[in-house]
Amino acid sequence: MNVEVTPLPGIGVRKDFEVSSGRRIGVITRRDGMIDLIISEDGDPDACRDQIHLSTEESAVLGNLLGAPQLVAQLQDEHRDIPGVNTRQMPIAGGSPYDGRTLGATQMRTRTKTSIVAVMRAGQVQASPGPGFTFTAGDVLVVVGTAEGLDAAAKILTNG
Numbered sequence: 001m002n003v004e005v006t007p008l009p010g011i012g013v014r015k016d017f018e019v020s021s022g023r024r025i026g027v028i029t030r031r032d033g034m035i036d037l038i039i040s041e042d043g044d045p046d047a048c049r050d051q052i053h054l055s056t057e058e059s060a061v062l063g064n065l066l067g068a069p070q071l072v073a074q075l076q077d078e079h080r081d082i083p084g085v086n087t088r089q090m091p092i093a094g095g096s097p098y099d100g101r102t103l104g105a106t107q108m109r110t111r112t113k114t115s116i117v118a119v120m121r122a123g124q125v126q127a128s129p130g131p132g133f134t135f136t137a138g139d140v141l142v143v144v145g146t147a148e149g150l151d152a153a154a155k156i157l158t159n160g
Contacts, residue, residue, distance in 0.1 A: 063123020094137040097160035104131030112152040114145030
């Protein structure tokens with residue numbers, strides 16, 4: 001897919017691409033730190049049909065919503081021939097006992113026999129986080145293990 005990058009003097013940078021319908025969808029990263037999600041008009045890629053202003057936090061959440069399912073689907077596809085191995089995404093919610101604590105503090109592998117293989121944060125993938133990786137509310141963890149192990153992992157992340 002071809003992403004076009006267009007400098008917008010005095011405003012920031014527009015990055016967009018064409019979707020199957022022929023419209024363009026993208027983001028404008030503003031100099032003031034705000035981000036705009038944009039959708040073009042039908043038949044006119046330069047005319048903006050809709051624009052939604054997002055804060056940095058909101059754009060990070062949107063990035064996690066879009067990125068985590070794609071990563072989970074890829075891992076599930078890769079593990080589909082291995083019976084009993086499942087992949088699930090699990091959020092670190094505000095108020096989680098692990099918000100602000102490290103992966104090592106969860107003792108996840110020892111307690112559940114699952115592995116945290118990636119963390120989505122602010123639309124970016126942190127692959128293979130080590131025991132010193134500190135979780136933050138809003139992170140989405142990609143966890144691999146048995147169904148029972150994944151259920152136990154979810155309880156740990158929620159209740160401690």
